[in-house]
Amino acid sequence: MLHEMSIENLGVITSARVEFSPGLTAITGETGAGKTMVLTGLTLLMGGKSDVHAVRAGADSALVEGRVTVDDPGFVARVDDAGAALDEDGSLLIARTVAAQGRSRTHVGGRAVPRTVLGELAEDVVTIHGQSDQMRLRAPQRQREALDDFAGQNLAARLDEYRALWNERATARTELTELTTLAQERAREAELLRLGLAEIERIEPAPGEDVRLAQDAERLANAEELRTDARGALVALAGDDLGDVVVDAESDVVALVDRARRLTESGGLHDARLAEISRRLADVAYAVADIGTELSAYLAELDADPARLEAVEARRAELGHLTRTYGSSVDEVLAWASTAGLRLLELEDDDERISALSERVAALDHELVERASVLTTLRTEAAAALGDAVSAELAGLAMSGATLDIEVSPLPEPGPWGADSVQMLLTAHRGGTARPLGKGASGGELSRVMLAIEVALATSEASGARRTPTMIFDEVDAGVGGKAAVEIGRRLARLARTTQVIVVTHLPQVAAFADAHLVVTKGTTDDGVDSITQSGIRLVDDASRVQELARMLSGQEDSEAARQHASELLELSAVRL
Structure with missing residues (x-):
């Protein structure tokens, strides 16, 4: 899980340190207060691309440091392969430096590593979901990936075998195409080699x-x-x-x-x-x-x-x-003759090679079809289970009567990921028409579908998806409110029973379900520049948490009615879990 993060000179953040708890952590604050910079820090910490424009004005560089732990021997082995070292308590220290002029630097476990290495390690630690993920969910490829994740290791192993076979077939087909399409050119090359070798044989030069x-x-x-x-x-x-x-x-x-x-x-x-x-x-x-x-x-x-x-x-x-x-020189002529002889043997063997390659490609095509059929069967079974799991989640996300159907249809011919086209179809209400998720879903519906898929991947008994210790959601509640917002909060809280969940939200209904509530506030420096300092990211509880929820509810944290509503929201969220 992610334990802590410190930030210096990133956007409006001058210097701040954040501690994260297990369970559900909500991060809130006024619009423009700097929540985005906190998320940017988390993204950098997990190997995301750096942006020099994120460095605070007037600073030479920005620094983000964090500490994570993963109870997985495989992760520890990958850390060791990267040349890094775990701390005495088993945690891993990560640091990213973004220079205002120049490249960023990445340190993992006290060792400088490429950013891509951190990104690979972070895949085992954190999954970050933002509005860009919602957009990607519209793409058929991302829908297939979600289905394959749900199908788990059995499909993943079969897919690896299929991919290896696909690559072998691609290599064989490329060679066969070269032999057949360039046959005339290769024949001319062979004839020139024969003439040259015959001339050299006639003259019989001796070395030197x-x-x-x-x-x-x-x-x-x-x-x-x-x-x-x-x-x-x-x-x-x-x-x-x-x-x-x-x-x-x-x-x-x-x-x-x-x-x-x-x-x-x-x-x-x-x-x-x-x-x-x-x-x-x-x-x-x-x-x-x-x-x-x-x-x-x-x-x-x-x-x-x-x-x-x-x-x-x-x-x-x-x-x-x-x-x-x-x-x-004569010695070079003799060397050419030796090389030319070998090349001529290769060219003269074209007919046999074409025949052998044609047979090999045909055999690989047949085997690919058989392996693709196995993938289709596994995906079809997983599609039914994932569709049922997501539909059940949607019912609890104020989308009563909504269903998600996952259609697995055949491609004209096998592709690099099998012979299946995967499409998610959303029926938004009873009696509605099933429409492709990329065309028929609103922003709010897409947010809830994405959350439902994540919950299904993480909690469904049928899911074989690999679970990361930490999941981060940014604006997953965009475009929703009321009862739907309450249900999003409830689902995130359920997800947090088995996974550390961090959510950046503007909805009090979601924040009320959090086990820990962080508030981001922005002040100004002596010269009037916006700034978040150490006290600008604080953990709130009891009365201060009620005050923050009241602000989120009505914009009037001092309103008694808003405070009563906030207190009621906290009580109800505890009961509704």
């Missing part, structure tokens, strides 16, 4: 071949220059006379290094440092000799055959066509 051939072409195109340079280097190293290059035999590298080695080798007998230099010169001699051997082999292998160069360039041209079409 384009890089190797580029190197070969560069070498073959400059073979004579390379030969001259290699010969010169070999003669310089080894002093060999190759005919076109002559180097003094005493000045070649091999001879000079060998001479230096021999000289240092002799001196090294007397000096270890010189001996080390001699050993290093020996290593140099071996390296030079090895390089000379490698240069000789290079010269022997160097090929200046024009025919070979022509063959290399022709092969590069073939590979170049592939790299211009399927990738910037």
Whole structure:
């Protein structure tokens, strides 16, 4: 249940704290006194959207804090999943900050969370009904939801199964549509893939071949220059006379290094440092000799055959066509071929896939029809029970002879919520015509129908609806008065036997049934600005409650006649329960 709420700088409320009791709590006050801001605070506390215009003029931000408890292990687990923590007494602290400039902030159990997380948690705590809910009740979807709530967990489980099947069928149908409607395009894609793969298979590129051939072409195109340079280097190293290059035999590298080695080798007998230099010169001699051997082999292998160069360039041209079409290198071409092969297998399998998907969709359609039939049966049974329960409530809400019939009719084909169209038909009086709730009900009648549905959902033995610990009603008595108002108060009091109920009302007949009565009064600050402070939301009882009811009855709280009427109303409300 909701235990308390504190508000700062929200609308006309400067600073106020409200404590809520079990049972029925009525919130009253003059028109414009600030009851709406109290409801706005409750809405924010339960994860409703924030509005920067609700921040009090001149304030940087508005703050709403509250404390709730829910005796449900599932709720405690969801709080834990959100990373929040319960207080030592098992209560959950909630805070909303609405900045005049910027976004609101939400804290649950001491942890900052997204507003949507608070909204999901609040679904297990509070149900808020306002005039907007009455308008939504005109919509067929909301009427179906109310019926499904009444049907309870059995229908909810079947509906979850149906929804999963519906989504699976939707996915299969989308894939089937893509395969059939895009068949020509997919066939063209497959043909292009075949041509590309055939061309690559004909040319048979090897990994890295384009890089190797580029190197070969560069070498073959400059073979004579390379030969001259290699010969010169070999003669310089080894002093060999190759005919076109002559180097003094005493000045070649091999001879000079060998001479230096021999000289240092002799001196090294007397000096270890010189001996080390001699050993290093020996290593140099071996390296030079090895390089000379490698240069000789290079010269022997160097090929200046024009025919070979022509063959290399022709092969590069073939590979170049592939790299211009399927990738910037042969390796990329081969990667494309691998991917294209897999895609071609997928495209060539279209006929079999279309056949398999068609069979699967047909099977899912059949199963959906069967599951939809189960939903129809459950809804039809629940519709009769809910209609009877609401009609009984309407009789007690000064709508004697009124009945609510819930019509469950088939849709042309199953939809995402089954194969049923749900419509509530209200017969407002005996002998009247049943008319759709969205067309034939006045505002006052719609208020009473909504309350009757809520009472039926919460109290009917046939109801399987999930009950929240707290229900908040805003102007549920709009458009009614007299005996109907008394009966609304009585129904709210009955509802409060099992659920905490908070009602914002302007009718004394409703407020008289409350277990706790809160009055909102507005004052002014020193500069004449409207303001509700800590004392502006107060709990009234005894004489002060009689005075408030007298004000609501006649606008004259000091009238003795109004006070007597208020006292009588309190006495009668206690008896009529």
